[in-house]
Amino acid sequence: MVVAVVLVLIVVGSVVFHFLSPWWWTPIASNWGYIDNTIIITFWITGAVFAAVVLFVAYCVWRFRHKEGQKADYEPENRRLESWLMGLTAVGVAAMLIPGLFVWGQFINVPAEATEAEVMGAQWQWAYRLPGADGKLGLTDTRLVAPDNPYGIKPDDPNGHDDVLIEADYLHLPVGKPVKMLLRSVDTLHDFYVAEFRSKMDMIPGAVTYFWFTPTRTGQFEVLCAELCGTGHPYMRGGVVIDTQADYDAWLAGQQTYAQLYAPEVLKTANLD
Amino acid sequence: MVDATHGPDAHAAEFADAELYHPRSWWTRYVFSQDAKVIAIQYASTALAIGLLALVLSWLMRMQLAFPGFLTFIDAAAYYQFITMHGMIMVIYLITALFLGGFGNYLIPLMLGARDMVFPYVNMLSYWTYLLAVLVLVASWFVPGGPTGAGWTLYPPQAILSNTPGQEGGIVLMLVSLILFVIGFTMGGLNYVVTVLQGRTRGMTLMRMPLTVWGIFIATVMAMLAFPALFVACVMMLFDKLLGTSFFMPAVVEMGNLLPHEGGSPILFQHLFWFFGHPEVYIVALPAFGIVSDLISTHARKNIFGYRMMVWAIVIIGALSFVVWAHHMYVSGMNPYFGFFFAITTLIIAVPTAIKVYNWVLTLWRGDIHLNPPMLFALAFIVTFVNGGLTGLFLGNVVVDVPLSDTMFVVAHFHMVMGVAPILVIFGAIYHWYPKITGRMLDNRLAQLHFWVTFLGAYLIFFPMHYLGIMGVPRRYFESGDISFQPPSAHDLNIFITVMALIVGAAQLVFVFNLIWSIRHGKPAGGNPWRATTLEWQTPETPPAHGNFGRDLPVVYRWAYDYSVPGAAEDFIPQNQPGPNPPHEAPAMPGGATS
Numbered sequence: 001m002v003v004a005v006v007l008v009l010i011v012v013g014s015v016v017f018h019f020l021s022p023w024w025w026t027p028i029a030s031n032w033g034y035i036d037n038t039i040i041i042t043f044w045i046t047g048a049v050f051a052a053v054v055l056f057v058a059y060c061v062w063r064f065r066h067k068e069g070q071k072a073d074y075e076p077e078n079r080r081l082e083s084w085l086m087g088l089t090a091v092g093v094a095a096m097l098i099p100g101l102f103v104w105g106q107f108i109n110v111p112a113e114a115t116e117a118e119v120m121g122a123q124w125q126w127a128y129r130l131p132g133a134d135g136k137l138g139l140t141d142t143r144l145v146a147p148d149n150p151y152g153i154k155p156d157d158p159n160g161h162d163d164v165l166i167e168a169d170y171l172h173l174p175v176g177k178p179v180k181m182l183l184r185s186v187d188t189l190h191d192f193y194v195a196e197f198r199s200k201m202d203m204i205p206g207a208v209t210y211f212w213f214t215p216t217r218t219g220q221f222e223v224l225c226a227e228l229c230g231t232g233h234p235y236m237r238g239g240v241v242i243d244t245q246a247d248y249d250a251w252l253a254g255q256q257t258y259a260q261l262y263a264p265e266v267l268k269t270a271n272l273d
Numbered sequence: 274m275v276d277a278t279h280g281p282d283a284h285a286a287e288f289a290d291a292e293l294y295h296p297r298s299w300w301t302r303y304v305f306s307q308d309a310k311v312i313a314i315q316y317a318s319t320a321l322a323i324g325l326l327a328l329v330l331s332w333l334m335r336m337q338l339a340f341p342g343f344l345t346f347i348d349a350a351a352y353y354q355f356i357t358m359h360g361m362i363m364v365i366y367l368i369t370a371l372f373l374g375g376f377g378n379y380l381i382p383l384m385l386g387a388r389d390m391v392f393p394y395v396n397m398l399s400y401w402t403y404l405l406a407v408l409v410l411v412a413s414w415f416v417p418g419g420p421t422g423a424g425w426t427l428y429p430p431q432a433i434l435s436n437t438p439g440q441e442g443g444i445v446l447m448l449v450s451l452i453l454f455v456i457g458f459t460m461g462g463l464n465y466v467v468t469v470l471q472g473r474t475r476g477m478t479l480m481r482m483p484l485t486v487w488g489i490f491i492a493t494v495m496a497m498l499a500f501p502a503l504f505v506a507c508v509m510m511l512f513d514k515l516l517g518t519s520f521f522m523p524a525v526v527e528m529g530n531l532l533p534h535e536g537g538s539p540i541l542f543q544h545l546f547w548f549f550g551h552p553e554v555y556i557v558a559l560p561a562f563g564i565v566s567d568l569i570s571t572h573a574r575k576n577i578f579g580y581r582m583m584v585w586a587i588v589i590i591g592a593l594s595f596v597v598w599a600h601h602m603y604v605s606g607m608n609p610y611f612g613f614f615f616a617i618t619t620l621i622i623a624v625p626t627a628i629k630v631y632n633w634v635l636t637l638w639r640g641d642i643h644l645n646p647p648m649l650f651a652l653a654f655i656v657t658f659v660n661g662g663l664t665g666l667f668l669g670n671v672v673v674d675v676p677l678s679d680t681m682f683v684v685a686h687f688h689m690v691m692g693v694a695p696i697l698v699i700f701g702a703i704y705h706w707y708p709k710i711t712g713r714m715l716d717n718r719l720a721q722l723h724f725w726v727t728f729l730g731a732y733l734i735f736f737p738m739h740y741l742g743i744m745g746v747p748r749r750y751f752e753s754g755d756i757s758f759q760p761p762s763a764h765d766l767n768i769f770i771t772v773m774a775l776i777v778g779a780a781q782l783v784f785v786f787n788l789i790w791s792i793r794h795g796k797p798a799g800g801n802p803w804r805a806t807t808l809e810w811q812t813p814e815t816p817p818a819h820g821n822f823g824r825d826l827p828v829v830y831r832w833a834y835d836y837s838v839p840g841a842a843e844d845f846i847p848q849n850q851p852g853p854n855p856p857h858e859a860p861a862m863p864g865g866a867t868s
Contacts, residue, residue: 046663060637195745206523209606230436
């Protein structure tokens, strides 16, 4: 009896907790509301299954608990019932999977009009790079990282000379414009994660990874590292500021390029400046 | 299958002078023993002992999260060492070793009517290699720099970089210990597989085996296929660390210094690790599935519902689990198109898993449910496993995983589904088989106390924890109090979780006390206290003597689930009791024809 009551209380308590919990997702600041919707669908389906199964167990425990003289049924199989349950489960799974895959298709296909912004992780700070007037980022190589070239930009790639470097500061992005975040690391795995954007991706030394999003509201958002990167991992914080176009333009005008900051030798000799 | 012309007597004569290793001294009987039952107890004791260390580590890490700075010896390095060792011990050295080395060794020969494992000497070596692996793991606390703090996933490059604690010696000992574990396990695993295939007694067809044996058998086959991936990953990382190779190491500039590595792939390690790591989840889960099926059936006095479907579900889950590994890597930066494939395979695996859940609860339907401790733990398993399995549908569905991965949601999910749920089965199984192993019952009042605190406490720890993850709190944060979007109430929740963890941990001391106290003071159990059908309860002696079954091996006439058969005198018919074919078996059970 106690067991059955406790099982019912677990279901009721879990559902009540779900709806009253003060701990819920942050107000979204990107176009990935689809992801939130898929989570809600998943909550409804899985919540219903959880309640149904546990309440069924509670009923069985209450109804069929041992009493003097009671005897269990003998029923090895019931093909029809098993087929029905399998079919229903498959339908439930498909109801979660299909919208999920649909949104994933959107998540990995970057719109053509997206601009690029690079995030570089190094223990334990974030650095950003924006393509300059040419709209292209210069090539990089970890082995070139040095005090006079913290990004490891290849000096002989002209695309890199006008790249805007944002070190030890927040990244600014204009609201309403899709942006492709290009992610790399010079030392270990990191993960660029802003909870309000609902998106994240690991950064791998030796590779460039990406995700894209469209910021949907202005404001300042905290960047967290979401992949263990040594003892300083929890302190690897940064910020992204979503601006109106006018504010963004004003901010961008105040930033400096690779050529301005580090005036690499190759630039002087090639007389490109 | 029993030949009709040979009765049990001819059968016994054949085995009378069968080769069976006989110990000649106290040392070979109790220490360097080749008897699977002794080896099982050695495995289980070692696993539980090292598990207590993992329990203490979980206390320490929870103390840090709830009361940062209170325990001054916990700095970031120590914290990462605690979480790493906690995870590794729980997954590998406790749960895997206990299910396969402990329950596998004890139950496979007894349940199949064998006198021992087929390779007893190799079986003994398996345990001693496992013990060595555990000792090497423990030794890493005593080398300069201490044990590794790379996280239990040991991802390179971080695992061998200098900002990871244990970079000097801890990581080397960790990798060596894992290599030893795989070697030890392979010796044991070969035994389990060959014993199941070759060591069954007359009449014990595969489709008459108890689901416990099916679960352990398939889990072992999986482990034999999955552990080699871990083995090579460890060897390659060891080479990277000690010999300067670059299997997993790209060019790295660490704190301004270019390291002498170039061209390696960190993500290759992740593929190898999860090619092992995902099957590992089911290596832990399948024995739990099997055991809980038998616990439910026995204590509900009812045949397991849909036995054949249960067997096939185990086999299908085992096979599918080899093509889902990259769902741990949706945000790893691998080719994003993999996401489609792995999301589909991952969600498909939910179907056979759900079938198993339905069949457990349908076994309860119209049963005669005895709420003995094993049944209580089985019910708690259903609740926690369903909860943890359903949250897996969030994380397996690739796009839903994006916001949730690397958050406390993941921590809550995997603790519920492969921590709490299988461990509840372990407890249920120990309450169930302890009477056979020792001849005495565990104390019921202590069992009730242990059960309620553990079950409700664990649920209260991990259910609310999901919501921290939904909010976005990352896992593996030494301190998380200053995260901008986190309300102060999140810290209250952390304190609550920690207090519950301390209480649940303390309840395990009650369990340990019960285990030790009852060896001498428990109520005598008799040979078959649960009135169960399977062969281990039909041994002439309890605890079973060397050779398990006395002079004559049992002959099996029926499946393992003849409970409450209509018209039978008792509500159970042991597998070795001759009699008319059960009505269901002739048409339904393949290979079921007997004398």
